[in-house]
Amino acid sequence: MSEVALLQVIGLCVIGTGVSILLFVKARFVRVVGFVMIVLGLFSMTALGVPQMASLPPAEEKFDVANIKTASDMAAIGQKIFFSKGQCALCHSIGPSESARCPDLKGIGAKLSREFIFESLTQPQAYIYLDYRHEGPPKEYPARMPYINKNPIGLSKNEILSVIAFLQQMSGEPITVSPEEITQTAQATTPVAIAHAQ
Amino acid sequence: MMNQGDDPTGGTAGEQGRGAWLAGLLVFLALGVMPLVGLAQDVPAASATAYRDIPGLGSRNMVWVVAQLHLLLAGFVLGVPIFAWLCEIVGWKTGEKRYDKLAKEFTKLLTSSYATTALFGGILLFLLIGFYPKLMNYLADVFFPSFIVYCLLFLVETATLYLYWYGWDAMQDSKKGLHLFLGFLLNVFAFFIMIVPNSWATFQASPVVISEGTDLQRAWAATWNPTWWPVNIHRLIANVVLGGYICGAYAGIRYLSAKNEEEREHYDWMGYVGNFIGVFGLLPLPFAGYWLMREIYQYNQQMGITLMGGFLSWLFILQAMLIGVLFLGSNYYFWLGITHRIPGSEVKYRKPMMAMLIILLLCLGVWMTPHSLVASLEEARKMGGTHHPLLGVFGVMSAKMTVANLMILVTFMSFIMYWRAGKEETATWAKVARSLMGGVLGVAAIVVIVLGVWGYFVPAIVRINYFSVAQVLIVLFVMLTITPLTALLLRSAKTTTEMVWGKMPPRAGYALVLNAVMVILLMTLMGYARSSSRVHWHIYGVMRDSSQYAYSPALGYAAAFMSLNTFLFCMLVAFIFWVATMGDKAKANDAGGKGHGAQGTLPAMAGGAPALDERK
Numbered sequence: 001m002s003e004v005a006l007l008q009v010i011g012l013c014v015i016g017t018g019v020s021i022l023l024f025v026k027a028r029f030v031r032v033v034g035f036v037m038i039v040l041g042l043f044s045m046t047a048l049g050v051p052q053m054a055s056l057p058p059a060e061e062k063f064d065v066a067n068i069k070t071a072s073d074m075a076a077i078g079q080k081i082f083f084s085k086g087q088c089a090l091c092h093s094i095g096p097s098e099s100a101r102c103p104d105l106k107g108i109g110a111k112l113s114r115e116f117i118f119e120s121l122t123q124p125q126a127y128i129y130l131d132y133r134h135e136g137p138p139k140e141y142p143a144r145m146p147y148i149n150k151n152p153i154g155l156s157k158n159e160i161l162s163v164i165a166f167l168q169q170m171s172g173e174p175i176t177v178s179p180e181e182i183t184q185t186a187q188a189t190t191p192v193a194i195a196h197a198q
Numbered sequence: 199m200m201n202q203g204d205d206p207t208g209g210t211a212g213e214q215g216r217g218a219w220l221a222g223l224l225v226f227l228a229l230g231v232m233p234l235v236g237l238a239q240d241v242p243a244a245s246a247t248a249y250r251d252i253p254g255l256g257s258r259n260m261v262w263v264v265a266q267l268h269l270l271l272a273g274f275v276l277g278v279p280i281f282a283w284l285c286e287i288v289g290w291k292t293g294e295k296r297y298d299k300l301a302k303e304f305t306k307l308l309t310s311s312y313a314t315t316a317l318f319g320g321i322l323l324f325l326l327i328g329f330y331p332k333l334m335n336y337l338a339d340v341f342f343p344s345f346i347v348y349c350l351l352f353l354v355e356t357a358t359l360y361l362y363w364y365g366w367d368a369m370q371d372s373k374k375g376l377h378l379f380l381g382f383l384l385n386v387f388a389f390f391i392m393i394v395p396n397s398w399a400t401f402q403a404s405p406v407v408i409s410e411g412t413d414l415q416r417a418w419a420a421t422w423n424p425t426w427w428p429v430n431i432h433r434l435i436a437n438v439v440l441g442g443y444i445c446g447a448y449a450g451i452r453y454l455s456a457k458n459e460e461e462r463e464h465y466d467w468m469g470y471v472g473n474f475i476g477v478f479g480l481l482p483l484p485f486a487g488y489w490l491m492r493e494i495y496q497y498n499q500q501m502g503i504t505l506m507g508g509f510l511s512w513l514f515i516l517q518a519m520l521i522g523v524l525f526l527g528s529n530y531y532f533w534l535g536i537t538h539r540i541p542g543s544e545v546k547y548r549k550p551m552m553a554m555l556i557i558l559l560l561c562l563g564v565w566m567t568p569h570s571l572v573a574s575l576e577e578a579r580k581m582g583g584t585h586h587p588l589l590g591v592f593g594v595m596s597a598k599m600t601v602a603n604l605m606i607l608v609t610f611m612s613f614i615m616y617w618r619a620g621k622e623e624t625a626t627w628a629k630v631a632r633s634l635m636g637g638v639l640g641v642a643a644i645v646v647i648v649l650g651v652w653g654y655f656v657p658a659i660v661r662i663n664y665f666s667v668a669q670v671l672i673v674l675f676v677m678l679t680i681t682p683l684t685a686l687l688l689r690s691a692k693t694t695t696e697m698v699w700g701k702m703p704p705r706a707g708y709a710l711v712l713n714a715v716m717v718i719l720l721m722t723l724m725g726y727a728r729s730s731s732r733v734h735w736h737i738y739g740v741m742r743d744s745s746q747y748a749y750s751p752a753l754g755y756a757a758a759f760m761s762l763n764t765f766l767f768c769m770l771v772a773f774i775f776w777v778a779t780m781g782d783k784a785k786a787n788d789a790g791g792k793g794h795g796a797q798g799t800l801p802a803m804a805g806g807a808p809a810l811d812e813r814k
Contacts, residue, residue, distance in 0.1 A: 003754075003755065004754055007754055007755065007758050010758070011758070014761075028451070028454045028455040029451065029455065029772070031454075032451055032454065032707075032708070032711055033769075035708055035711060035712075036711065036715055036765065036768055037765070039712060039715050040715070040719075040761040040764055040765055041761070043516075043520075043719060043757060043760075043761055044754070044757045044758050044760075044761045046516065046519065046757075047516055047753045047754050047756070047757030047758075047760075048753075048754035048757065048758075050512040050515065050516070050753055050754075051512060052752035052753060052754050052755075053509040053512070053752055053753075054509070054749055054750060054751055054752045055504075055509045055510075055730065055733055055734075055749060055750035056749045057733070057734030057742075057743070057748040057749055058734070060742070060744060083739075084739065084742070087405075087407055087739060087740055089739065090405065090406070090407055090739055090740075091406075091407055124409075145407075145409070146407050146408060146409045146410065147409075147410055150410070153407075
């Protein structure tokens with residue numbers, strides 16, 4: 001018996017019990033319980049009558065440095081990190097977007113050097129001008145950009161390099177990060193789960 | 199007992215044999231939750247453990263049931279103080295003791311539910327820590343300061359509730375102002391108790407990137423996520439609706455089992471107040487829901503599409519059905535009231551009631567029309583496309599927004615009709631006022647329909663940002679114009695037919711129960727929608743759910759759980775109310791036995807202060 005059929009049988013039993021209560025029981029409260037059972041049974045039966053679609057998660061991929069052979073491999077992994085663990089797409093868009101809360105990154109790989117991008121990701125305050133619009137010593141502007149290499153995002157150096165490779169590739173630039181730069185440390189050889197982009 | 203580390207065990211493993219779950223869960227609940235929770239906690243904590251599970255029952259199912267019961271109870275205990283306090287103010291201002299008595303009866307239900315709510319909250323916390331340690335570690339890391347705030351709020355809320363409830367009789371006269379202030383504080387604390395955990399749940403759905411900073415700064419940044427305030431407002435209104443309809447259902451059941459005229463009169467009136475509060479909250483609720491949905495789309499279009507056009511799209515047809523039944527049930531109760539409480543009104547209002555019924559049913563039909571039917575190739579060919587040539591027109595948002603607004607207008611007019619029934623306006627300007635109200639209503643309905651039709655021919659962004667908003671504002675304008683105008687008109691009106699309480703047929707009690715069940719089902723349904731919109735993420739786009747329960751079950755399976763949760767909640771509330779009123783019944787019987795029959799038969803109400811129990 002399929003799951004839907006089983007649930008339909010249960011639903012019918014619930015409705016049947018409710019109807020029996022209303023037919024044969026006099027006690028007021030029990031009759032109300034019977035009435036509630038009928039309503040709930042009917043609701044369940046209706047829900048079982050519409051198309052049954054479950055939402056299955058996409059397969060989870062591993063970031064295994066042993067499999068990285070080319071710069072394009074790195075960029076492909078960087079793209080996945082960009083849209084998942086790196087959380088970049090929570091604020092940045094690639095191309096104009098009304099809902100993006102932070103700068104559009106389209107073409108960013110052509111505008112900025114890889115060193116500058118790396119520094120922007122790991123030290124977001126480095127080139128932020130100080131705020132003098134108040135009395136006393138100047139203050140730093142609050143950096144809305146988080147430190148990507150620290151918690152809660154906490155990308156490793158390899159992952160950041162992969163993201164840079166992706167940013168360069170999607171900007172039509174040659175990828176200047178080479179697979180040899182991926183350090184074969186004990187940490188890096190551990191597969192890292194990467195979720196598919198939405 | 200199973201531990202699961204970071205490695206996923208496969209997304210669909212849990213699908214098999216899920217149907218056996220409901221029966222298993224019932225047995226499990228019968229055996230008691232706590233021993234199994236103990237089992238889950240026996241496992242030594244390991245930092246690598248991401249998930250724990252109880253095979254056969256499933257961690258997600260257990261959390262689903264307990265979280266839902268906790269949320270429903272919480273909705274009730276946070277919604278009731280709002281109108282209990284308002285009733286007390288009305289009683290104080292008008293001098294009508296029955297309102298004060300009603301407020302106290304509401305508060306009595308609140309005090310007895312409060313501890314159970316906290317109990318389920320505690321169980322939920324243990325289950326979450328046990329089953330989802332990785333997620334809870336993350337949330338604790340981000341939100342720890344607000345955990346502390348939450349605990350402090352609970353302390354002051356509990357202390358205020360004790361003072362409010364136990365000080366009711368003692369503060370009746372000279373200290374009434376202080377008592378009202380306590381009621382105000384109770385609601386302020388309750389509001390914050392609601393919005394603090396809302397920040398945790400909304401952060402899971404719409405996380406923001408958290409920059410470096412102190413713990414407080416990080417928690418604050420995460421709290422101010424895009425859906426926090428829309429959910430706060432939506433839940434606040436929904437809690438009032440839930441509380442009102444549950445109190446109405448309580449009154450309905452007590453009315454059905456009433457043993458004398460006095461009880462019937464009291465619980466008929468209480469049922470009316472409960473239904474009125476429910477409808478009062480129900481009218482603006484779709485607007486709050488619309489705002490929430492709009493914010494979700496703005497935050498992440500993909501999430502919005504998953505909800506409205508993806509695998510959850512059929513859920514909104516079920517939602518339309520439940521809301522439609524709720525509107526029908528609420529209106530039906532008003533119409534029963536006009537027919538049975540106001541002798542002679544039946545003939546006068548039969549035609550308007552029939553017209554309203556037809557409009558409501560037509561609107562419901564449109565609201566329930568699916569946008570795209572799941573059809574075979576052959577069926578699609580016969581229809582001439584995936585959208586039915588006729589029905590497809592009604593399946594789009596423009597049509598649905600229009601009928602939702604029309605249903606709100608009809609329900610509002612039902613209430614106005616009930617309000618004016620049995621009275622004759624004597625003001626010199628009554629005729630002008632009536633014409634004005636009729637004109638406002640007619641023009642509003644036409645404009646709402648015109649905007650709805652026009653919405654088909656403009657880009658979606660224009661419809662969403664301007665037309666839909668205009669429709670909502672028009673309906674609000676109608677309510678804000680006609681309500682004070684009617685109040686002014688009735689101030690000098692002559693009562694031609696006195697309202698007779700306690701004459702409602704038994705089906706009125708069942709209608710109140712039906713309304714409460716619909717609201718509870720709606721809350722369980724939308725809880726599933728909110729949770730499923732995150733698809734396979736614990737925290738959307740940030741922390742992936744890599745457990746075996748990362749999938750969202752189909753509607754049929756989910757609906758079975760919703761029904762189970764609704765049933766358990768109803769039974770739980772019935773038990774709590776039964777326990778809460780047990781002492782009063784004994785008191786009433788005792789008083790009856792001592793020869794105070796007339797007064798002693800009044801049960802349960804307001805803790806039995808004799809001075810308050812005098813009939814008005």
